[in-house]
Amino acid sequence: MDRIPILRMGPFLLVTIQVDMYDQLALTLQEDLTDLIARSGARGVLIDISALDLVDSFMGRMIANIAQMSRIMDARTVLTGMRPAVAITLVELGMQLPGVRTALNVDRGMELLRAELAAEAVATTGDDEWEPAPQAEPGHADDQP
Amino acid sequence: MAASGTTLSDIVKRHEADLLVDWVAALRAADARRDDLIRESELREQCREFLSLFGPAVAAGTDDVRTAAWDPVRELLAGISRSRAQQGFSPSEIASFVFSVKRPLFARLRQELGGDGGRLADEVMAATAALDQLGLYTTEVYQTSREDVIRRQQQEMMELSTPVVKLWDGVLALPMIGTLDSGRTQVVMESLLQRIVETGAEIAILDITGVPTVDTLVAQHLLKTVTAARLMGAECIISGIRPQIAQTIVHLGVDLQGVLTKASLADAFAVAMRRKGLRVVKDAGRGSDVGGRGLDRT
Amino acid sequence: MPTTSPDAARAETLSIAVEADVVRVRQAVRTRAAALGFSIVDQTKVVTAASELARNTLKHGGGGHCRVEPVTAGGRVGLRLVFEDQGPGIPDVRLALTDGYTTGGGMGLGLSGSRRLMTDFDLWSEVGKGTRVTVAKWK
Structure with a gap:
């Protein structure tokens, strides 16, 4: 059975989709990702689709679902590298993926995730009443069973 | 019809040299003011090529120029039409290139078949049918090539008018x-x-x-x-x-x-x-x- | 009605029986659209519509086939796709074309979305007999 590999990078999970997507593959990815977020306590997910020449409504929905599910599990999702033609087509199709953060490429996507994590840490320290914010980013993913 | 095609193509073949001289002269006379646009050697070459292809096409026995027998002739005319459109000829000037072969050609037909009024009329009709269609064909090609130019210019203008x-x-x-x-x-x-x-x-x-x-x-x-x-x-x-x-x-x-x-x-x-x-x-x-x-x- | 051009490549019929066939349809449509000189954006639109419709044929029609044929009309070049199945059919065609209407657990953008991505869209369906969706995109 085909699987899309998920890489761990510090507190983040990195997915690069480079194969022609079909529905079962998308569903498997969705399950694997939510699974791994729960197991690793990852704080962010980056999905790079710069190699995809098509995103249809099913894949679009899968991406929106992943973003929503990881949000519930306290991880944010950034979608990177969508090609112009794919973006135009998705909009025409009627999918705007609200609630999904986007970035032009993987570099910018990682910056975005790091910045958000840092901002969150500051915000938590600001009105800190019950618990100090986690300081060290690396390793944090492991401090949950 | 087949017999008439053969006669016409025979006459074209036998008289190719003097037809060419008369045709080029007629073209020069009509287009005297277009000396600037085309060289005589180029014109002569185009005429010669047309006559060499016209004969065999006629010999095939059909005067419907859309058929395969006429492919080489249409191809030649398409090329001529396109290059003349670029050189600045008007569509009627381009069509006259074909039409002006009629006079020298009919003169030869008359010379050969003068005694046989019926056959002469048949041959003239067959030649006219083919040449008229060919003339119109050059106009058609001219128009499409102009439309291509317009489309390309529109595209270029669109790109020019909105720089990022x-x-x-x-x-x-x-x-x-x-x-x-x-x-x-x-x-x-x-x-x-x-x-x-x-x-x-x-x-x-x-x-x-x-x-x-x-x-x-x-x-x-x-x-x-x-x-x-x-x-x-x-x-x-x-x-x-x-x-x-x-x-x-x-x-x-x-x-x-x-x-x-x-x-x-x-x-x-x-x-x-x-x-x-x-x-x-x-x-x-x-x-x-x-x-x-x-x-x-x- | 556009007529099939004699020379510009023949029509090709692909069966849609399993999920991998949806990917094959997409690839075939992409190749054709590229060969016809469609822009990248138009290629993507056609392939995406094909993906939606092929999925419908598989999931709602219980499988069927897709015909891919280059067409010409009035000097314009286009690509026509016909998706056909002998499935249960669509009881309310107008409702099925509404954004957000779904029976397959998707977002309900399959039919309405592909209609927006293509130039021509025609839907025929009869309950108990099947469904045929004909779409075309012109260059």
């Missing part, structure tokens, strides 16, 4: 001028999104100061571009919305919520600078006004 410019590192601007139709908007939007990828710009300003009106379709295209850019990871700011356009947009019920709009390109640029954590400061040593707000006083 870099305002700052990571900030693109698309100043749009003139009436936007939905076709042009689409092309423009595609090139903007492409440039976003190429330059890695995270902010793009769509300036429509120079656009007199927008309709629903164009407003929706603008909106779709903003959304598509967001999906790619870039932000669009629309600037320079005139009061009339603002009214139209509201009346049309187009929802611009969630789209960042600014009154002028300068305001939009100021926003872009802020987003990038940059600001413009006045150089203490100079007196002139270079402050951000000073830009939109024009």
Whole structure:
């Protein structure tokens, strides 16, 4: 059975989709990702689709679902590298993926995730009443069973 | 019919040399003022080639020039028509190239078949039928090649009229001028999104100061571009919305919520600078006004 | 009605029986659209519509086939796709074309979305007999 590999990078999970997507593959990815977020306590997910020449409504929905599910599990999702033609087509199709953060490429996507994590840490320290914010980013993913 | 085809092609073949001389002379006389456009040697070569292909085509026995037997003749004429269109000949001048072979050709027919009125009429009719169609064919080719030119120019103009410019590192601007139709908007939007990828710009300003009106379709295209850019990871700011356009947009019920709009390109640029954590400061040593707000006083 | 051009490549019929066939349809449509000289954006639109419709044929029609044929009309070049199944059919065609209407657990953008991505769109369906969706995009 085909699987899309998920890489761990510090507190983040990195997915690069480079194969022609079909529905079962998308569903498997969705399950694997939510699974791994729960197991690793990852704080962010980056999905790079710069190699995809098509995103249809099913894949679009899968991406929106992943973003929503990881949000519930306290991880944010950034979608990177969508090609112009794919973006135009998705909009025409009627999918705007609200609630999904986007970035032009993987570099910018990682910056975005790091910045958000840092901002969150500051915000938590600001009105800190019950618990100090986690300081060290690396390793944090492991401090949950 | 087959017999008549054979006679005609025989006559063309036997008289090819003197037909050529007469035809070229007729063409020169008619086109005396077009000496500037085409050299005699080139003209003679074209005529010679036509006669050498015309004979065998006629011999095939059909005067319907759309059939395969006439392929070489049509191909030759298409080439001639296209090159003459470029050289500046008018469509009727191009068609006369074919029509002017009639006089010398009929003279030869008369010379050969003079005694047989019936056959002469048959041959003249057959030749006329074919030559008339060929003449019209050159006009057709002329028209299509002109249409190609127009289409290419339209495309070029569309690209020229909407340059995507870099305002700052990571900030693109698309100043749009003139009436936007939905076709042009689409092309423009595609090139903007492409440039976003190429330059890695995270902010793009769509300036429509120079656009007199927008309709629903164009407003929706603008909106779709903003959304598509967001999906790619870039932000669009629309600037320079005139009061009339603002009214139209509201009346049309187009929802611009969630789209960042600014009154002028300068305001939009100021926003872009802020987003990038940059600001413009006045150089203490100079007196002139270079402050951000000073830009939109024009 | 556009007529099939004699020379510009013949029509090709692909069966849609399993999920991998949806990917094959997409690839075939992409190749054709590229060969006809469609822009990248138009290629993407056609392929995406094909993906939506092929999925419908598989999931709602219980499988069927897709015909891919280049067409010409009035000097314009286009690509026509016909998706056909002998499935249960669509009881309310108008409802099925509404954005957000779904029976397959998707977002309900399959039919309405592909209609927006293509130039021509025609839907025939009869309950108990099947469904045929004909779409075309012109260059």
